[in-house]
Amino acid sequence: MRIAVTATGGSMSAQVAQNFGRCEYFLIVDSDTMKFEPVQNPAAAMVGGAGPAAAKTVSDRKAEVLLTGIVGPNAQSVLAQYNIKVITGVSGTVKEAVEKYKNG
Amino acid sequence: MKKIAVASGKGGTGKTSVSVMLARALGENHRVGIIDCDVENPNCHLFFGSGIEEKRDIEVFFPDINPEKCVYCGRCQEVCAFNSLIVLKDKVMFFPEMCHPCRGCLLACPAGAVGEGKRKVGELIILKETDGIRLVYGIMNVGEARSIPLIDSVKKESCAGADYIVLDCPPGAACPMVASVKGSDYVILVTEPTPFGLYDLKIAAEAVGKLGIPSGIVINRSGARDHMIEEYAAAAGMPVLLKIPFSRKFAEDYSRGSINTRAFEGLGVRINKMAEGL
Numbered sequence: 001m002r003i004a005v006t007a008t009g010g011s012m013s014a015q016v017a018q019n020f021g022r023c024e025y026f027l028i029v030d031s032d033t034m035k036f037e038p039v040q041n042p043a044a045a046m047v048g049g050a051g052p053a054a055a056k057t058v059s060d061r062k063a064e065v066l067l068t069g070i071v072g073p074n075a076q077s078v079l080a081q082y083n084i085k086v087i088t089g090v091s092g093t094v095k096e097a098v099e100k101y102k103n104g
Numbered sequence: 105m106k107k108i109a110v111a112s113g114k115g116g117t118g119k120t121s122v123s124v125m126l127a128r129a130l131g132e133n134h135r136v137g138i139i140d141c142d143v144e145n146p147n148c149h150l151f152f153g154s155g156i157e158e159k160r161d162i163e164v165f166f167p168d169i170n171p172e173k174c175v176y177c178g179r180c181q182e183v184c185a186f187n188s189l190i191v192l193k194d195k196v197m198f199f200p201e202m203c204h205p206c207r208g209c210l211l212a213c214p215a216g217a218v219g220e221g222k223r224k225v226g227e228l229i230i231l232k233e234t235d236g237i238r239l240v241y242g243i244m245n246v247g248e249a250r251s252i253p254l255i256d257s258v259k260k261e262s263c264a265g266a267d268y269i270v271l272d273c274p275p276g277a278a279c280p281m282v283a284s285v286k287g288s289d290y291v292i293l294v295t296e297p298t299p300f301g302l303y304d305l306k307i308a309a310e311a312v313g314k315l316g317i318p319s320g321i322v323i324n325r326s327g328a329r330d331h332m333i334e335e336y337a338a339a340a341g342m343p344v345l346l347k348i349p350f351s352r353k354f355a356e357d358y359s360r361g362s363i364n365t366r367a368f369e370g371l372g373v374r375i376n377k378m379a380e381g382l
Contacts, residue, residue, distance in 0.1 A: 049187025049202040056181075056190050074199055081192050 001031045003101065004063035004084075005094045010038035012095040018069030021050035028061045029098050036094075037061075051075030059084060067097045107269045108382055109288040111312070113304025115275035117294045118324035118348065123272035124151050124363045126292075129372070129379040130268045131236040137263025140241035141284035142274040143226060143254040150361050152239055154232040161224045162242060164253045165205040168221030169196050180209035180218060201249040226254045228261065238263050255283045277304070277311040285312060290382050291319040292345065297329040302336060309340060320345040322378075345378045 006023035007014040012034075017023030022044050029036040039061060043053035051071070055078035058066060066079065067090045079086055090097050110123040123138060130136045140148040167180065167189065178191040188202035189209060200223065210218040226244040242258040244251055251274070263269055273284035285291055291312045295305040305321070312319045321337050323330055326347035337344050348354075349368060357364045365372040 043187070046187060047185070049199060052190045052197065052199060053187045059192075078190050078192075078197060081195065081197065 006068040020071045107288040109271040109285045111273040112294045113308035129375045134267035137266040137269045143242040146241040154234040157232045158230040163222040166221040168219035173217035183208045183212040277307045325350040
């Protein structure tokens with residue numbers, strides 16, 4: 001399963017970024033192999049509309065699940081179009097978050 | 105036709121009071137139009153009993169996307185600097201609150217799928233002329249994020265035949281204030297002798313300076329601390345046009361929908377003098 005996690009850096013030991021639209025990185029993690037791909041969030045420095053643009057980035061990377069802190073309503077509606085499961089209120093490192101999700 | 109904008113950095117300094125008093129003073133010998141540019145919170149009309157002469161919708165462009173023509177190439181999303189369009193594989197999502205109606209998407213679409221949509225963002229209201237004064241104002245719809253298209257619409261209203269137009273501007277020094285002040289011949293910055301008043305006056309004066317419009321200062325609720333403002337005015341080379349002393353009576357009249365220059369001895373005369381001098 002491909003899990004997208006918002007992150008403050010490009011590694012599995014980075015913290016889960018709390019603001020979905022403005023996070024610096026998305027880590028696209030394969031939950032079976034725990035292999036990951038860091039993707040810089042082009043929306044991080046945008047003037048406005050970061051949420052929907054970030055949602056588009058996540059969907060382009062074929063993520064099925066998103067782990068993050070908070071997601072705004074506009075981003076939420078784009079994510080819903082792609083049937084991406086959104087889990088909010090996630091904190092700690094990216095690695096911990098993915099493992100916690102895998103263990104339910 | 106001369107356009108005089110009444111602005112301030114800080115809110116609640118007395119822009120509307122000054123606008124209405126100035127318009128009435130000018131109205132004694134001239135035909136005057138007041139344009140209330142504060143479309144988020146218009147209040148000039150509260151001081152005019154005259155009925156509504158005309159009311160019409162203010163509309164802005166939005167990309168009306170034809171799903172039959174759309175090829176989902178994503179070009180409109182690329183050109184939109186404000187992320188108001190997100191192209192999915194079989195759908196285009198539009199976020200109206202982010203759109204700065206620039207029509208870039210319409211120009212860029214290779215398939216001709218973006219149509220000229222119109223959506224209502226507020227209303228423009230013109231009051232019947234009273235005592236030679238005509239009032240135009242706008243009301244923005246609740247939930248709209250951008251007031252600039254409405255400000256541009258009310259400003260376009262010509263007030264045909266007016267010798268003077270007084271523009272009551274929204275507070276602050278950001279886009280709505282700049283959009284309101286732009287194109288005027290003179291800006292009156294209303295302030296109060298407090299640290300807040302001075303701080304925001306400086307920001308507003310700088311914005312007006314960058315627009316290259318001459319400006320002067322009105323000190324409202326004038327009193328013992330006027331020197332704060334006067335020192336700044338002298339350093340900035342801006343004239344202090346008028347001082348309005350603090351008066352409970354003036355505030356009481358205002359709260360009852362009346363702006364009364366008779367609240368102070370000689371205020372009417374000084375307002376007239378200021379109006380002549382502009």
